[in-house]
Amino acid sequence: MGFERKEPEQRRRLLEALTAARISTGTLWLQYFSIGGSVGEYEVEAYLQGMLSVPELERDLLAMAANELLNNQAGPHAPYADEVPSSDSNGSDAGPADSEPDLPSDEADPS
Amino acid sequence: MTKKQLPLDELSGAIGRILGLLLTEEKVDQAVQSLSQAIKESVPGTLGAGVSILDSQARRTSTGFTDSIVEQADFLQYELGQGPCLTAWASEEPVLIEDLSTDPRWPEWRTAVSSLPIKSAVSAPLIANGHSIGAIKVYAPEPSVFDAGTVTLMELFASPAATLLSHIQSSETPKRISAGLQAALYSRDLVNRACGILMERHKITQERALQQLIGNARDQSITLQEVSAELVAGIPADHN
CATH class of the missing domain: 3.30.450.40 (GAF domain)
Structure with missing residues (x-):
C-alpha cells in the first residue's frame, strides 16, 4: 500500500516524457511552482524516483507543468490521472472526485 | 519592511539553488x-x-x-x-x-x-x-x-x-534570479487569484478550484496561466 493504483503508471509515464525531452527536475519544479503546485522540490524528486506518494491533484499539476514545458513537441506527453487506466477496475476507490461526467474525453492531441 | 523581504530572499535562495546559479x-x-x-x-x-x-x-x-x-x-x-x-x-x-x-x-x-x-x-x-x-x-x-x-x-x-x-560571480546572481523568480511568482499569483474567483463563485475548495482550472486548460489546449488570466480578466464587475 502507500500508492494509489494509478500512481506508479502516471509517474512512470511522466518520467518517460521528461527524459525524452531532457527536462530536469529543477525546471519541472519551477514550472509546477509557477502554476500553483504546493509540493517542494525534494518531494517532487522523491516522487519521480518512486519513493514518495503525492496527491492526485499535485500529480496532475506536475503532468500539466511537464506538458507546458513540452510545448507540443513530438514525443510522449505526461498523462493526467484520468488518462491512466486503473489496473484494478472495481473497488479501487482511488479518487473521491473521479466521476466527473462533463469531462468525458481526454485532452487535445499534443503532437 | 524588513520583515517583508525575508520570504522573497528565501525564495531567491531556493530558486538560485535549483537553477544551479548560486555557487x-x-x-x-x-x-x-x-x-x-x-x-x-x-x-x-x-x-x-x-x-x-x-x-x-x-x-x-x-x-x-x-x-x-x-x-x-x-x-x-x-x-x-x-x-x-x-x-x-x-x-x-x-x-x-x-x-x-x-x-x-x-x-x-x-x-x-x-x-x-x-x-x-x-x-x-x-x-x-x-x-x-x-x-x-x-x-x-x-x-x-x-x-x-x-x-x-x-x-x-x-x-x-x-x-x-x-x-559564478556572486554579484551577478541576484540579477539572474529575479527575472525567473518574478515570472514564477506572477504566474503563481495569477493561478491563485483565479482559484479564489472559482472558490467564491461555486463555493468550492481551493483543491477543487485548481482541478477545474486544469480541466479548462486541457479542454481548451491552453496553459493554466492563460486559463487563469482569462478568468481573472473576465470576472464580471457586478459579481457579488
Missing part, C-alpha cells in the same frame, strides 16, 4: 585554483600561473595561483596598483613581457619584484559578456620564454574560462 565563493576559489594548475601545465616554460577575478574597482574578489612566487608578484601588483595583469584587465588586451629587466611599463612593480625569479610573463584578460572580469597570467624565470604563440594559447584559455567564471 559559493568556495567553489569560485576552487575553480580558479584548478584553472591555474591547468594553465601552468599547458604553457611550456612556466614557473607559475595564476588567475585573478576583479570587481569593477580593481579589487580582487577571488584569486588562484600555483606557486608562492605568483602570489607575491600578484600581491605587489594590486598593492602598487600597476602590473601586467591590471593592464590586461583594464585594457582588455593581452600583455606580453619578453624581458622584464628592460621593460619600462611598470617601473614600481618591476623594482618590487626584482628579487623574485620573474623575467618573462604573459597575461590575458578574462572577458565575459563584453566585461573584463579579471586576468590569467604565467611567469617564467628567464627572458624570452614566451612569445606570440603563448599569448594565443593564453587567450584560448581565457575565453571559455571567463564565460564559466562569470556564472
Whole structure:
C-alpha cells in the first residue's frame, strides 16, 4: 500500500516524457511552482524516483507543468490521472472526485 | 519592511539553488585554483600561473595561483596598483613581457619584484559578456620564454574560462534570479487569484478550484496561466 493504483503508471509515464525531452527536475519544479503546485522540490524528486506518494491533484499539476514545458513537441506527453487506466477496475476507490461526467474525453492531441 | 523581504530572499535562495546559479565563493576559489594548475601545465616554460577575478574597482574578489612566487608578484601588483595583469584587465588586451629587466611599463612593480625569479610573463584578460572580469597570467624565470604563440594559447584559455567564471560571480546572481523568480511568482499569483474567483463563485475548495482550472486548460489546449488570466480578466464587475 502507500500508492494509489494509478500512481506508479502516471509517474512512470511522466518520467518517460521528461527524459525524452531532457527536462530536469529543477525546471519541472519551477514550472509546477509557477502554476500553483504546493509540493517542494525534494518531494517532487522523491516522487519521480518512486519513493514518495503525492496527491492526485499535485500529480496532475506536475503532468500539466511537464506538458507546458513540452510545448507540443513530438514525443510522449505526461498523462493526467484520468488518462491512466486503473489496473484494478472495481473497488479501487482511488479518487473521491473521479466521476466527473462533463469531462468525458481526454485532452487535445499534443503532437 | 524588513520583515517583508525575508520570504522573497528565501525564495531567491531556493530558486538560485535549483537553477544551479548560486555557487559559493568556495567553489569560485576552487575553480580558479584548478584553472591555474591547468594553465601552468599547458604553457611550456612556466614557473607559475595564476588567475585573478576583479570587481569593477580593481579589487580582487577571488584569486588562484600555483606557486608562492605568483602570489607575491600578484600581491605587489594590486598593492602598487600597476602590473601586467591590471593592464590586461583594464585594457582588455593581452600583455606580453619578453624581458622584464628592460621593460619600462611598470617601473614600481618591476623594482618590487626584482628579487623574485620573474623575467618573462604573459597575461590575458578574462572577458565575459563584453566585461573584463579579471586576468590569467604565467611567469617564467628567464627572458624570452614566451612569445606570440603563448599569448594565443593564453587567450584560448581565457575565453571559455571567463564565460564559466562569470556564472559564478556572486554579484551577478541576484540579477539572474529575479527575472525567473518574478515570472514564477506572477504566474503563481495569477493561478491563485483565479482559484479564489472559482472558490467564491461555486463555493468550492481551493483543491477543487485548481482541478477545474486544469480541466479548462486541457479542454481548451491552453496553459493554466492563460486559463487563469482569462478568468481573472473576465470576472464580471457586478459579481457579488
